Amino acid sequence: MKTAFITGITGQDGSYLAEHLLNLGYKVVAMMRRSATPDTSRFAHIEDRLTICHGDLLDQSSLMRLLAEYKPDEIYNLAAQSFVHASFHEPIHTSEVTGLGVMRMLEAVRLQAPEARFYQASSSEMFGDVFETPQRETTPFHPRSPYGVAKVYGHFATVNYRESYDMFACSGILFNHESPRRGLEFVTRKISDHVAAIAFGETNQLALGNLDARRDWGFAGDYVRGMHLMLQHATADDYVLSTGTTQSVREFCRIAFAHVGLNYEDYVVVNPKFFRPAEVELLLGDSSKAKNVLGWVPEIDFQGLVEMMVDADLKRRLVMGNRPTRGSLPEGLV
Numbered sequence: 001m002k003t004a005f006i007t008g009i010t011g012q013d014g015s016y017l018a019e020h021l022l023n024l025g026y027k028v029v030a031m032m033r034r035s036a037t038p039d040t041s042r043f044a045h046i047e048d049r050l051t052i053c054h055g056d057l058l059d060q061s062s063l064m065r066l067l068a069e070y071k072p073d074e075i076y077n078l079a080a081q082s083f084v085h086a087s088f089h090e091p092i093h094t095s096e097v098t099g100l101g102v103m104r105m106l107e108a109v110r111l112q113a114p115e116a117r118f119y120q121a122s123s124s125e126m127f128g129d130v131f132e133t134p135q136r137e138t139t140p141f142h143p144r145s146p147y148g149v150a151k152v153y154g155h156f157a158t159v160n161y162r163e164s165y166d167m168f169a170c171s172g173i174l175f176n177h178e179s180p181r182r183g184l185e186f187v188t189r190k191i192s193d194h195v196a197a198i199a200f201g202e203t204n205q206l207a208l209g210n211l212d213a214r215r216d217w218g219f220a221g222d223y224v225r226g227m228h229l230m231l232q233h234a235t236a237d238d239y240v241l242s243t244g245t246t247q248s249v250r251e252f253c254r255i256a257f258a259h260v261g262l263n264y265e266d267y268v269v270v271n272p273k274f275f276r277p278a279e280v281e282l283l284l285g286d287s288s289k290a291k292n293v294l295g296w297v298p299e300i301d302f303q304g305l306v307e308m309m310v311d312a313d314l315k316r317r318l319v320m321g322n323r324p325t326r327g328s329l330p331e332g333l334v
């Protein structure tokens with residue numbers, strides 16, 4: 001039985017990846033950091049099948065100790081301070097975790113598990129003020145936030161360890177991927193949760209920032225399959241994962257509100273407090289390398305993703321016995 005080691009298990013991707021690897025028969029060792037109020041809700045349904053351990057990307061010794069103890073075959077470094085907006089307020093912390101944290105992981109792998117295959121969670125935010133559209137593996141980076149800068153550092157650290165030490169280290173350049181388990185501060189989940197809250201009469205308004213920003217949004221469950229495929233290939237490399245379509249925040253709102261029979265223009269207001277000091281205006285990925293080399297293709301389309309997220313936030317309220325007061329429930333939920 002192969003052992004996989006995942007950092008970031010409490011996050012969105014950690015839970016989907018752990019599910020996927022358990023289904024493939026892996027022993028999954030999952031790292032979380034110490035917290036006074038640990039949140040295990042995203043993986044509670046599989047917790048009894050995981051080996052949970054404690055470590056922190058800020059603490060080199062904890063990473064060394066865990067890799068020496070578990071000697072994993074595959075290592076997925078998903079942990080990060082991943083919220084772009086917060087990275088403008090906490091640039092040093094973001095650099096420490098999201099940037100230098102990758103170097104700490106790579107050093108731990110080099111010294112304690114050099115034969116392990118390593119996956120680094122890189123990001124389309126590295127493209128930032130894009131040089132070309134669509135963006136692919138060869139597109140130059142121009143990050144627009146402390147988060148993006150830290151991810152570029154982590155990306156090149158991964159490439160450098162592959163070239164310097166012949167380590168099997170891959171960087172997955174993933175475009176935005178979402179799900180009902182997405183954090184509430186990210187725009188897609190903020191919208192889906194507010195659509196449900198508005199339908200149930202809990203609030204009357206959704207305050208957002210830049211409605212014209214465009215993203216290439218896919219489903220997280222599809223993207224974790226791609227992470228695993230990268231580590232199964234004969235050689236280590238870097239891959240873009242994306243859907244190849246791009247939509248605006250406004251379009252996300254339009255579909256999400258329409259799904260419950262409402263018009264987004266009646267509820268959405270713009271509040272400049274959600275603007276960023278520098279914005280990434282457009283992301284659109286070309287994942288043909290992942291398709292041709294790994295056989296990876298996403299299955300859930302944009303409309304399906306929006307409806308899945310809104311349905312989940314509606315269901316959460318329905319199971320609590322609440323009833324909607326506005327709009328109409330989608331057919332499957334009536």
Ligand code: NAP
Nearest residue numbers: 008010011012013056057078079080082121123174176177
């Ligand atoms: P997420 O939900 O924000 O999860 C981040 C995880 O990192 C959480 O488990 C968090 O733990 C953990 N973490 C934060 N600081 C840590 C530290 N010092 N030590 C150990 N763990 C720490 O992010 P996600 O959406 O699942 O994304 C997974 C990875 O992919 C991230 O690296 C993200 O930057 C990258 N990525 C995401 C996307 C996307 O669209 N989702 C796209 C490209 C790249 P706590 O719960 O304790 O905070």
Ligand code: GDD
Nearest residue numbers: 082084123124125175176185186187188208209210213274
């Ligand atoms: N969060 C948020 N909240 N974003 C808003 C809002 C709002 O109220 N209003 C408009 N937006 C716009 C942001 O300005 C941005 O252009 C876009 O919506 C998406 O924002 P987020 O959902 O916060 O995601 P992100 O694209 O900045 O970053 C996510 O994707 C990256 C991959 O491209 C994160 O998951 C990163 O960790 C990931 O690397």
